[in-house]
Amino acid sequence: xxxxxxxxxxxxxxLYVLDTASWRTHRPVMDKNTCVExxxxxxxxxxxxxxxxxxxxxxxxxxxxxxxxxxAVECPKKSISMVAEGGEDHG
Amino acid sequence: xxxxxxxxxxxxxxxxxxxxxxxCGAELILRRVLQLxxxxxxxxxxxxxLGGSGVxxxxxxxxxxxxxxxxxLTNTASYLSGVSxxxxxxxxxxxxxxCVAGDGAxxxxxxxxxxxxxxxxxxxxxxxxxNEGYMNTGFQRSSTTTLGSHTxxxxxxxxxxxxxxxxxxxxxxxxMHNLSYCATASPSHMADMVAKIExxxxxxxxxxxxxxxxxxxxxxxxxxxxxxxxxxxxxxQSNFFPLWEMENRKYRMTYDNKKPISIADFVKDIGKxxxxxxxxxxxxxxxxxxxxxxxxxxxxxxxxxx
Ligand code: SF4
Ligand code: SF4
Numbered sequence: 374x375x376x377x378x379x380x381x382x383x384x385x386x387x388l389y390v391l392d393t394a395s396w397r398t399h400r401p402v403m404d405k406n407t408c409v410e411x412x413x414x415x416x417x418x419x420x421x422x423x424x425x426x427x428x429x430x431x432x433x434x435x436x437x438x439x440x441x442x443x444x445a446v447e448c449p450k451k452s453i454s455m456v457a458e459g460g461e462d463h464g
Numbered sequence: 465x466x467x468x469x470x471x472x473x474x475x476x477x478x479x480x481x482x483x484x485x486x487x488c489g490a491e492l493i494l495r496r497v498l499q500l501x502x503x504x505x506x507x508x509x510x511x512x513x514l515g516g517s518g519v520x521x522x523x524x525x526x527x528x529x530x531x532x533x534x535x536x537l538t539n540t541a542s543y544l545s546g547v548s549x550x551x552x553x554x555x556x557x558x559x560x561x562x563c564v565a566g567d568g569a570x571x572x573x574x575x576x577x578x579x580x581x582x583x584x585x586x587x588x589x590x591x592x593x594x595n596e597g598y599m600n601t602g603f604q605r606s607s608t609t610t611l612g613s614h615t616x617x618x619x620x621x622x623x624x625x626x627x628x629x630x631x632x633x634x635x636x637x638x639x640m641h642n643l644s645y646c647a648t649a650s651p652s653h654m655a656d657m658v659a660k661i662e663x664x665x666x667x668x669x670x671x672x673x674x675x676x677x678x679x680x681x682x683x684x685x686x687x688x689x690x691x692x693x694x695x696x697x698x699x700x701q702s703n704f705f706p707l708w709e710m711e712n713r714k715y716r717m718t719y720d721n722k723k724p725i726s727i728a729d730f731v732k733d734i735g736k737x738x739x740x741x742x743x744x745x746x747x748x749x750x751x752x753x754x755x756x757x758x759x760x761x762x763x764x765x766x767x768x769x770x
Contacts, residue, residue, distance in 0.1 A: 384526035389518045391481035412468035416654045417693050419484070419492035425472035437480045441487035442690030455690075 393420065397440030399455040401433050408452040414444035467658040474499035477529045484517045487689035489679035489696065490593040492651050494519065494564050497591050498530070500661045505560040506531045506547055510540045510574065512566035513600040513681075514593070537573045540565050541581035541590060548587045560665055561587060566679075567594040567608040571634045582641035585671035589664045592634065593679035603684040607632040611751070612744035614736045615684075625739060630751050635676035636759075639710045644671035647709035647718075650678040652697035656707060656718055663711070678705045686735020695734060702730040703756040704748075708763060715762040727752055 403414075408431065415423040415431055422438035425431055433444070433453075445453040477498050484491035490513050498507065509515050509532060519527035520534040535543040540563050548561040570578060570592040581588060597615050598604040605615040611630045614620050618627040639646040645667035649657040657677070664673040678699055680692035687695060699705035700719055704727060707719035727749040731737035 384521065384524070386524040387526070388479050388529070389522045389525035389527050390479050391483050391518060393481045393483070396486060412472060416468055416471055417492070417651070419488055419495070419692075421476045421480070421495055439486040441692075443487055443693055446690045447693050 393437045393439050394435055397435075397438060397458055399440045399442065399457055400435065401438065401440070401442065401444050401453045402456050403431070403433050404452045404454070405430075407450050408448075409450055411449065414448050414453060417443050417447045419443065467655040470658060471496070471499065471654075475503070477503060477505075478519055479527050482517045482519050482527065484513060485681075485683045485689070487680075487682045487692045488513070489651060489681060489692050490514050490566070490595060491517070492692075493591070493593045493677050493679055496651070496654075496657065497562065497564055497661055498528070500658065501560045501562050501589075501665055503530055504558060505562055506533070506551075508533045508535055508540050508544050508547075508563040508565075510535050510563075510565050510569040511537045511600070512569055512598075513595065514564060514566070516600045537569045539577050540569055540574050541586070541588065542577040544588050544590075545581045545584065545586040552587065557587070557669060560589065560668065562589045562591070562665075562668075564591045564593065566598075566600075567592060567596060567606050567634075568598045570594075571607045571632055578638075579641065582638060582643060582672045582674065585642070585644065587668055587671060589668035589673045589675070591661075591664075592674070592676050594634075594676060595679040595681040595684060596631070597681075597684055599681050599684040608634060610737075611748055612737060612740045614686075614738065620739050625741060626736075626744070630747070633755060635674070635708075638674045638676070639715070641672070642713075643674055643710070644668070645673040645709070645711055646675075648676045648678075648705065648707055650696045650700050650705055650707060651680075652678075652693050653700060653707060653719060660709060660718075663709070667711070684736070686738075687733055691733060695730075698725065698730045701725045702727055703752050704730050706756055706759055708759055714764055715759070717760065717763045721756075724756075 521527045551559045596609045597606045604617045612626040647660045649660045667673040680695045682689045702725045
């Protein structure tokens with residue numbers, strides 16, 4: 374921090390963001406064939422990792438998903454399954 | 465717009481990567497409250513699980529895209545009273561003044577300042593996420609911890625077997641402060657929760673609004689990380705956590721429970737109740753039945769949000 378631009382320095386270095394995707398041991402995978410687009414999974418995801426995408430579909434994103442599995446338990450159609458993450462790659 | 469349409473378009477102002485545990489109820493509550501409050505909001509998050517999870521910032525980084533303060537454990541409501549009054553004076557009554565605090569900062573250490581701000585009817589929306597203990601510092605008991613719960617200060621042993629006292633029922637105490645709005649909410653009943661957050665925000669422009677939320681904690685309560693919503697749902701279905709609201713001084717049940725499940729069914733998959741004695745189970749059941757009856761008597765009508 375060479376030069377102070379703000380009265381309070383908080384926020385000067387932007388947003389605190391933790392790589393929570395690296396915690397995941399299992400990843401939620403959505404079966405597009407059985408999903409009825411109800412959005413219940415989106416409403417319960419604590420991380421807001423499920424989005425309503427540009428094609429008007431619910432989609433799981435993996436940048437911060439912690440792999441808690443709540444979406445899989447709550448989906449009324451059982452369209453989400455938890456699949457073990459393999460190796461080091463947490464994409 | 466139904467609640468899912470509302471949620472899928474409401475921007476999340478909290479950092480996407482915060483260090484709340486996998487399946488944390490409080491993270492879900494924080495994100496929903498602030499999604500609905502939006503960007504024209506100032507929020508206080510006192511020490512606790514959320515305060516410790518990075519959302520109040522770290523070093524020179526901030527944890528949110530809106531102004532966020534971390535007050536002390538004891539002074540959240542008085543801190544926000546000052547913020548709220550300054551914004552009124554500047555003619556900026558449109559700004560949402562919000563707090564998201566745990567049960568320790570609400571029912572125990574912070575109760576004096578909370579009660580004072582509520583009695584003065586300060587224009588604040590105060591959300592308590594009740595995970596029944598000081599989970600951030602290692603699962604110590606609080607005044608809202610349920611009888612018989614295994615915590616680090618109420619262990620299982622030969623002298624005691626879990627917490628010896630019944631929980632304090634804070635929402636009803638808060639409603640007796642003549643609040644503008646007072647409610648309970650559970651993330652399992654999301655439509656109801658969203659409706660109450662929206663009402664709480666609107667009422668906070670008139671005076672003090674308080675919402676007490678059930679916040680399941682996989683790490684402290686010892687259950688599988690994917691079960692939080694199931695447990696919250698059973699808490700409501702067993703009348704352990706009845707859903708109601710008080711508006712214009714009228715109490716109303718927002719979930720009319722025609723066929724409650726038993727407390728034995730609610731506690732079954734929660735590790736902190738692993739060694740609950742028959743007497744403790746019966747005592748919780750009787751406290752729950754008694755509380756529900758009282759709430760029903762207070763309520764003039766039953767009209768559900770979902
Ligand atoms: S809850 Fe299940 S059915 Fe509904 S949108 Fe999500 S994956 Fe699809
Ligand atoms: S596993 Fe958990 S964090 Fe990941 S999308 Fe599902 S509910 Fe969200």
